[in-house]
Amino acid sequence: MDLRHISFRLLEVFMCVVKTRSISETARQLHLTQPTVSQQIKRLQETVNEPLVMVNQQRIHITEAGFALFQTCQQVFGHFDDYQDYLAELRGGERGRCKIAMVNTAQYILPKLLGPYSNLHPHVELPLEIGNRAEVLARFERGEDDIYVFSHPPSLEHAKAGRFLQNPLVFIAPINHLLASKSHVTLHDIVSERFLLREPGSATRMLFESELQSRGFVLSNTVQMASNEAIRVAVGSGMGLGVVSRHVLPPHDTSFCMLDVEDVNLASHWYFVVRTDRHLSHAARNFLKFAQLNLEQCLDKQWVTNELSQLNKSLN
């Protein structure tokens, strides 16, 4: 029995013959002519190499082998029906996977969106990848994920991006630092301080350094720290100054204070970025729609910059 050349149409016709016990009736139901049905059945019998139906006196009798094939077909079509249902759920965003890669700092804000989304769509898998900018950029280049979260988005040649949240960088100092009490602080005042910085490749650090460079400053005393938390705690305990995203700071931490450096504004934005040359999973599309509609509810309104509607429109 060579299954290769039998199509589902053929089985469909056969099943109808079994159900109706009539070639002519099958032809009527499937909008075919009677000879077509006769012929299809004949062909099916030839490939199975076994009689499936027998005609006696205008009455059709299904052989053992025919009935067994019928049952087989029922199961097979059942499986494909299940698959259809599965696809429907996938398309509806009820099921599936949305793989998100984000830079370190984003992990302080994204969960506020992911949590509610995940509650709404419990069958959607949401694997998260967290790395520094360079790592996420590498993933982006390789197209390993559905959605990328950057502050400064990469070249958008094969990608589209949409801003959704401000990412203000702030200077923090120990609460008892002498600059903490000064009312007018400038960049010049602080470059000679010891700075606690993330590793090179971190977006925060890159942004700060490019600002310094354009203004002709060089930091003289820096310590590299592995994470935003480490910096925050270290600053709190008096090790030096730090530059971190505003979102990293817990609301009521009094172990440090923010410096208002008058002549520096290191504002940037968070972007959702998707590649346009890769298929975007339904779940990912769905998540972006969810984000568009729920940003304000999930995140602190004062920072929200909802430009996702353009992104979503362009993805249709």
Next chain:
Amino acid sequence: MDLRHISFRLLEVFMCVVKTRSISETARQLHLTQPTVSQQIKRLQETVNEPLVMVNQQRIHITEAGFALFQTCQQVFGHFDDYQDYLAELRGGERGRCKIAMVNTAQYILPKLLGPYSNLHPHVELPLEIGNRAEVLARFERGEDDIYVFSHPPSLEHAKAGRFLQNPLVFIAPINHLLASKSHVTLHDIVSERFLLREPGSATRMLFESELQSRGFVLSNTVQMASNEAIRVAVGSGMGLGVVSRHVLPPHDTSFCMLDVEDVNLASHWYFVVRTDRHLSHAARNFLKFAQLNLEQCLDKQWVTNELSQLNKSLN
């Protein structure tokens, strides 16, 4: 998703791609060219209307929908494999159905064959139909069964027959009947007796009556009885004479005796008859082969007339 025009070949190719994670490797394994495989996958994706595989850096990634389809396919092919196994059993005669219609008298002999056969092939269904000659003939005309057992076979226009057993008809009389002790009995001596006969349409009766007619005799006193048992018992209790198949008589019943009517020989044979214009089930073919090989062991050798080899040969 329109399944109708996708063939199993297509799914086979797809499954191989999923397994090997490679278009080229699939092409090699299935003796196709790489573009062919690419195209097939593309077409499958179009009919499913969902991406199934994604190519990243020469590496193939199976999407959610693709993997689900793969699993569906595995199950589907599993069902067809099961069906293949079923067919193999059917063809081997291990499974299936052999519907046999026989005339009343045959029920005394056929079970001796059917019992051993059924023990050997416990999964073969053996529905039996028992009727008088006219009834079985009607079934034969309609082709309702696989095998028919007749003494005088019908017109063999669309049928083939093979003898397997003698069917001697004997006259029986009450043990104390006055003819029982006579050494030379002729037809003439007994026609005036009361005869217990089966209904018209019974083969035994027809055979007897045609003999009588050709010899110019007419029975004057007949009683119609519904079965061979009834006749046997009635003869034993002295109601009259009977003509029955030798096989109907229990070996050691002394309530009656056989008359040796010198000038009558109502010998006939049992035939297996099959229609040639109908498909014969594997189980039926298998049964006939079994019968050919086991007649002598299952039935009283003295009556066996094994002409089934020709029948079986002609059925191949």
Next chain:
DNA sequence: CCAACCCATAGATAATAACCTATAAGATAC
């Protein structure tokens, strides 16, 4: 950087599947 390998696309072809119409032969029902 080049050779080797991956996949995608375009364009072509032969096979065949999927239909049809016309027709015939057998069964059924009144």
Next chain:
DNA sequence: GTATCTTATAGGTTATTATCTATGGGTTGG
């Protein structure tokens, strides 16, 4: 016995499938 229904067969057409070759662009490994 005729009209009507059934299925089977023959013969033909069109659409689709299943392939191929040729080619091009991207990736990988030395």
